[in-house]
């Protein structure tokens with residue numbers, strides 16, 4: 001099987017991938033473009049990169065790192081999740097039933113984001129509500145219900 005690395009995909013259609021060098025046809029097309037998805041034609045409302053919790057700096061002195069409490073990576077949603085998703089995807093493509101293909105996230109469809117300016121308003125409002133909820137929890141040491149209610153709205157629950 002040929003693997004073409006470093007090739008920019010310019011568009012995806014059913015069973016077709018348009019790339020800089022030409023078009024590829026396939027029975028299965030996996031779009032694994034993560035936060036870059038919104039740059040593909042027709043995908044702007046599919047995925048919304050809201051913020052990054054990561055920062056990059058010059059190497060910091062140990063006492064500075066100790067002072068701000070930097071942790072060495074995280075595992076909740078990042079590469080562990082991508083690994084699980086990749087293996088599950090491969091099993092689905094091969095039509096193999098496994099404990100992974102029975103997980104609740106398989107087949108779950110996220111709705112598209114609202115058109116502008118509603119999307120912009122929604123993101124701005126959500127961030128304000130979550131920031132206020134953080135402040136409140138920090139002050140009162142109690143769970144802020146606003147954050148819970150917002151998460152239900154965002155999940156469409």
Ligand SMILES: Cc1cc2nc3c(=O)[nH]c(=O)nc-3n(C[C@H](O)[C@H](O)[C@H](O)COP(=O)(O)OP(=O)(O)OC[C@H]3O[C@@H](n4cnc5c(N)ncnc54)[C@H](O)[C@@H]3O)c2cc1C
Nearest residue numbers: 007008009032033034036054073074075077078079080082
């Ligand atoms: C700064 C930073 C630090 C992180 N640290 C951690 C960590 O410590 N622990 C952790 O678990 N997770 C971490 N993550 C998250 C983790 O990197 C992602 O969850 C994971 O990489 C997602 O994997 P993915 O394969 O879905 O997408 P990605 O790894 O983002 O891969 C998407 C790929 O699609 C390619 N692509 C996009 N558009 C096109 C196009 N048009 N044509 C061709 N190719 C395209 C990109 O070049 C990229 O290679 C971090 C993320 C960032 C940004």
